[in-house]
Each structure stands twice: as structure tokens, then as C-alpha cells.
Amino acid sequence: MSTPSAGANIPSKHVRVPDLARFKVDGHKIAMITAYDATFARLVDQAGVDAILVGDSVATVMQGHTNTIPVELDEMVYHVSAVARARTRALVIGDLPFGSYQVSSQQAVESSVRLMKAGAEAVKLEGGLAMADTILAISRVDIPVVGHIGLTPQSFHRMGGHRVQGRTSGHDAGGRERLLDDAHAVEQAGACAVVLEGIPLDLAAEITSKLSIPTIGIGAGIGCDGQVLVLHDVLGLSETTLTFARHFADLRGQVVAATQQYVSDVRAGSWPDEAHSFH
Numbered sequence: 322m323s324t325p326s327a328g329a330n331i332p333s334k335h336v337r338v339p340d341l342a343r344f345k346v347d348g349h350k351i352a353m354i355t356a357y358d359a360t361f362a363r364l365v366d367q368a369g370v371d372a373i374l375v376g377d378s379v380a381t382v383m384q385g386h387t388n389t390i391p392v393e394l395d396e397m398v399y400h401v402s403a404v405a406r407a408r409t410r411a412l413v414i415g416d417l418p419f420g421s422y423q424v425s426s427q428q429a430v431e432s433s434v435r436l437m438k439a440g441a442e443a444v445k446l447e448g449g450l451a452m453a454d455t456i457l458a459i460s461r462v463d464i465p466v467v468g469h470i471g472l473t474p475q476s477f478h479r480m481g482g483h484r485v486q487g488r489t490s491g492h493d494a495g496g497r498e499r500l501l502d503d504a505h506a507v508e509q510a511g512a513c514a515v516v517l518e519g520i521p522l523d524l525a526a527e528i529t530s531k532l533s534i535p536t537i538g539i540g541a542g543i544g545c546d547g548q549v550l551v552l553h554d555v556l557g558l559s560e561t562t563l564t565f566a567r568h569f570a571d572l573r574g575q576v577v578a579a580t581q582q583y584v585s586d587v588r589a590g591s592w593p594d595e596a597h598s599f600h
């Protein structure tokens with residue numbers, strides 16, 4: 322079966338980092354999605370996403386971990402290269418995994434270089450104020466950086482799980498005012514965009530109105546300049562439905578049904594049939 326071709330309203334032009342700023346000015350909502358392999362990268366690219374995030378969510382989605390902490394830089398390099406080879410127009414953003422950028426700015430630059438050599442066009446890292454110097458160091462060597470503040474999954478243990486942030490006021494980690502400080506710090510350090518994850522929608526809208534760089538929301542409401550979701554959530558391949566993540570299809574059901582049909586045809590001796598056999 323062939324896949325549908327991209328609709329007429331999907332620009333064929335390769336999305337580049339400077340386009341992100343233009344999208345914000347033009348009010349073009351940025352559609353970003355995660356992908357980790359060539360097959361899905363090709364499909365989501367064809368479907369017209371603006372950017373593909375090779376997220377460290379690969380740890381939970383593909384590797385079966387309960388959080389993103391275990392995934393290694395070498396593994397991210399592998400997935401970034403698979404995605405970058407397959408896509409033709411969407412911007413490819415590679416996630417810096419836990420432990421690959423927190424030690425020093427030099428470590429962060431070296432890790433970013435590895436993702437860029439694998440085909441990323443920008444890197445993403447988690448953290449606001451505390452990561453400003455790191456963002457600056459990476460940006461200074463002309464590697465575009467996407468920030469990520471709010472519910473930062475690599476802070477799983479500090480947060481005590483995946484917890485919505487910004488519901489309390491104050492400048493301590495997770496406080497509303499702190500998130501505004503984080504957003505400004507990320508922008509001033511030179512980030513080209515920032516992911517806002519797991520924060521109240523009014524706070525996300527306020528940050529979006531105050532920043533000149535685009536905000537990409539996940540669990541942050543409609544007021545962001547764009548949205549990102551994990552591919553397996555969008556396709557309904559995940560076992561659970563997160564409050565903020567809609568299943569736009571039920572591929573889980575379809576995968577099980579197709580496999581059940583295969584098992585039953587093999588057992589019945591009706592597969593392979595004549596048409597699929599060599600003579």
C-alpha cells in the first residue's frame with residue numbers, strides 16, 4: 322500500500338533554523354513531533370511537520386525505561402542519524418541526553434558536535450537559568466540550541482516524578498516566577514526556540530507573549546507558538562493516554578489485529594498463498 326503524498330498546503334522547502342523565528346512573526350503554528358527511526362521520520366516528514374525532534378523520550382518509548390535518564394549519547398547519535406537520513410524537509414533537532422551536557426560547557430559543546438555530525442540541525446537541552454552559560458557556549462560555536470523548561474523529564478528525581486510545574490508562585494525551582502526567569506535566561510543565552518512542558522496554559526501564554534523566540538508547548542496549552550507531541554502518543558501506540566496527549570489514531574489496536582490475523586493464517590496454513598510464493 323502506498324502512503325498518501327503531502328497535501329498541497331505543505332511547503333516543499335526545507336525548514337531551516339531561521340524559519341522558526343519567521344514562523345512566530347507570521348503566526349504560523351509550528352508542528353513538531355518526535356521520531357526515532359528512518360521509517361517514521363520519512364512518514365512524518367511526508368505528512369508535513371515543520372520539525373522532527375529525536376527526543377530522549379526514546380528511552381521510554383523505544384527502550385522501555387520508566388524515565389529518560391538512562392539513554393546514552395551514543396544511542397542518541399544512532400537515532401539522529403537514522404532520522405536525518407530519511408527526512409527531506411523537516412528540521413531535525415537532536416536531544417542531548419542526561420549526563421552529556423551538565424558536567425561542563427566543553428562537554429556540552431562536544432556532545433552537541435556529535436549530534437550535529439550525525440545530522441541534527443539543532444540540539445535541545447533541558448534547564449533554564451542554570452543552563453544559560455551552557456546554551457551560550459553551544460550557540461557561540463554556531464550550533465543552534467532549543468531550550469526546554471517547565472516539566473523537564475531529566476529532573477525526574479528532583480521533581481519526584483513527572484509533575485506539572487509553575488503551579489506555585491516563587492523563584493524556587495518549579496515556581497511560576499522562576500519559570501519566567503528561566504524563559505528569559507534561555508532566550509538571552511541565544512536559544513532559537515524553547516519547549517514549554519507541563520505548565521499551566523496561562524503561564525505558557527504569558528511566556529510566549531514575552532519572548533521573541535518561539536515557544537513549543539507540550540502539556541502547556543494552546544497559547545504557545547507551536548506544539549510537540551511524542552509520535553507514539555499521536556499514533557495511539559502508547560499503552561496509556563496522558564491528560565495532554567491525544568491519540569489521533571489507534572495503531573495499537575491495528576497492530577494487534579494485523580498480527581492476530583497473521584498468526585491465525587500461519588496456523589491455518591493459508592499463508593503464504595500462491596501469489597506470494599516463488600516457482
Ligand code: KIV
Pocket residue numbers: 355374375376377378379416516518539549550551
Ligand atoms: O524527548 C522528548 O520527546 C521531548 C519532548 C517530549 C519535548 O523532550
